[in-house]
Amino acid sequence: MNIQSGTVTTTLAPANPWALVPPLGNLDAxxxxxxxxxxxTHEEEQTYARALKDNNDLDAAGRLVMSHLRLVVSISRQYLxxxxxxxxxIQEGNVGLMKAVKRFDPDQGVRLxxxxxxWIKAEIHEYILKNWRMVKVATTKAQRKLFFNLRSMKQGFKADAAAADAATHRDTLSDREIDAVAEQLNVKREEVIEMETRLSGGDVLLDPAPSDDGEQAFGPIAYLADAAHEPTAMIESRQRDYLATDGIADALASLxxxxRRIVEERWLKVNDDGTGGMTLHELAAVYGVSAExxxxxxxxxxKKMKKALAEYA
Structure with missing residues (x-):
């Protein structure tokens, strides 16, 4: 605050650029x-860019970012x-904008x-490719170009058909249109057909929610699961195999x-006719004791074998 000739003048510090857009409740706001x-202006942009480059002035970076937020909103509308x-x-585009501000060189003679x-489009493209489908649809540079141009080119073909009163124009590309896309984007026609098929297909819910009547809807998850190779089932199966071989052998060895002969004759032997082993009375005659x-x-x-098997398990 300065006092000159009886008047009071106030010098205000520059407003914090990051506070120009306060937290808002919705996207429209x-x-x-x-x-x-x-x-x-061009002069202001140069001044802030040089302050950022030479002095790492974060306030200058903030003003460069804030003045271009409307550009991100405009570009993001193209990908709705x-x-x-x-x-x-918009959020991903803002990330790209901040990367651009960080790398911007005011000496190159171009506007920010x-x-x-x-940078804004590159960040939005990357976000779309990662989140539009669970399975990636474009991995090479040519496929990315095809992905982001095929939709608009199809709309152009439809507009041409409408202008020619072709009411029966199909939603899928014709052979002539496929060849035109492949030639213009320098890709194989097979790649055009595959990309169109993948773009036109919707996502499938693996585990549908129950219907209104409470019944569980059938979904791919029902037949995708491989119960035979489920880890818990595999461990239990391996344990049963061990008990049926080494476990039984060790339990018999403890008798x-x-x-041991009584157990083997009663439970582990099978006659040629498919019946079991010796009866209590037959074993009683062999050992000269009662069946009881x-x-x-x-x-x-x-009981002794069960105890041994429990310890083995």
Whole structure:
């Protein structure tokens, strides 16, 4: 504050550029706010760009970014046809704008708006390719070019057909149109056909939500799962195999000779006619004891084997 000749003059510090767009409740309010931000003159842009380059002035970077936010909004509108949220497109475009501001060289003789358009579009393109489908649709430079031009070219073909009163024009490309796209974009016609098929196909919900009547809707998840190779099932199967071989052998080895033979004859042997092994009475005759005594020996042996198998498991 200065006092000169009885008058009071106040010198205000520059406003914080990052506070020019306060937190807003919805996208429309944000777009309205950025459209009201003042544009920089060429001289102002050069001044701020040099301050950023020479002195790493973050306030200067902020003013360069804020004055071009409306450019991001304008460019992002061109990509609304991919079904992604407009706010997300703007956010990714803003990332590209900040990258452009960081790399901008005022000595190149171009305006920031021309330089930033490339970075904004590149960031939005990358976001669309990563999020438009779970499975990537474009991995090479030629495929990316095809991806982002095929939709607009199809619209052009439809417009030409409408002008020629071709009411029966198909949604899919004709052979002539496929050849025209392939020639113009310098790709194979097979790539045009594949890309059109993938772009026209919708996403499939693997696990549909239950219907209104409470019944579970059938979805691909029902037949995509491979229960035979599910980790828990594989571990349980391996454990059963071990118990049926090494486990049983170790459990039998813990028994005395008579108990082991009784268990083997009763449970592990099968006659040629498919029937089981020896009966209690047949074993009783072999050992000269009662059938009840054979049953008692069998019960005790089975308990001992269960204990051994539990320890083995």
């Amino acid at each position: 944000y777009i309205s706010a950025v459209n009201r931000l003042p544009l920089l 046809g991919y079904g992604l949220p407009h706010g997300d497109l 708006v021309s330089y930033a358009m490339h 005395d000779e008579r108990s 005594r054979i049953r008692q020996i069998e019960v005790a042996a089975m």
